[in-house]
Amino acid sequence: MLVLKQDLKILMKKKLQAAGLQEKHAEGVADVLLHADLRGIHSHGAMRVEYYAERIAKGGINVNPTFTFEKTGPSTAVFDGDNGAGHVAAKEAMDEAIKMAKESGVATVGVRRISHSGSLSYFVQQAARKNMIAISVCQSDPMVVPFGGAEAYYGTNPIAFAAPGEDGEHITFDMATTVQAWGKILHARSKNASIPEGWAVDENGETTTDPFNVHALLPIAGPKGYGLMMMVDILSGVLLGLPFGNKTSSMYHDLSESRNLGQLHIVINPEFFTDLRAFKRNITQTMNDLNHIKPAKGYDQVSYPGQRSAWKEKKHEENGIEIVDDIYAYLASDVIHNNAYDDKDPFAK
């Protein structure tokens, strides 16, 4: 059903508060989830509330965290999230990174001990709105077969990038290093839809189109995607002294436990490299150039990364967001699950 963005945000916030999250943090999480749904990334929007609420209710997300921020060098810092809501910690850490990059030209902030932080484009766009370039990477549960392997080792370890253009527009690239994010499998399950070949494998390592039959996900571009997810795990896990590789916590094992995940924000201030106005003009030029590339047969237009999401955002802002009926019914209900996710094998049929 179509839901207006302000109504969706209130519903999500209320449910997160009912599960035990303090108001400010419920607001922060709902903001990031709404960002995803607005941009058509439904895998990381309202659909996740049911799971978060169960984890919050069970104590697996610290509802009273003490965030600490320690500058460790002229352009480096560590933000400790005390296993509170990852969305809120990652947002505050990005605010700090932006402040640092204003002064020092570049800032690298490690975000330690957080729960899932959602769609990473939210954080890099924070920086782009302040005229900064940003990269953000984070760990995710081990559910991907490394190239040539028959068991999962890395997570879907996403990489996000944003750079500011003119008139408040920015170019945003944000992807899981798997062919598809795990949330897309969940989204297919929620709609009882099949998935395309090449997203995931079954228990025999063969590609499957049944989202309920998924045993592990596949990295993008074989060994190249596998290499990228390795890089993300080193930058956001090993570097921050956190569990890494297949020791990274699972979303679905013991929801009363903290996740101890890591994320890394890198912010670059263009003013330390070039003229800011020229930089923004050239980003806009990049967007225009890409839009004017001759389209291949079967395509109307080449779009720049993030453009389709920006179109969806505009449409959803005006007309409302299409939310799966069951998800809406859950959000509007008084239900907080006690055992819908805990210790459930995500790959179970």
Ligand code: NAI
């Ligand atoms: P996706 O496959 O929908 O898009 C990936 C990128 O390709 C985007 O930048 C998009 O703008 C661009 N793109 C897509 N179609 C395009 C086209 N036709 N022309 C030009 N560019 C195009 O994204 P994916 O990989 O499914 O990730 C979804 C979300 O999941 C992301 O927000 C990511 O941060 C999040 N995620 C979060 C995780 C976590 O643990 N926090 C783990 C994995 C993913």
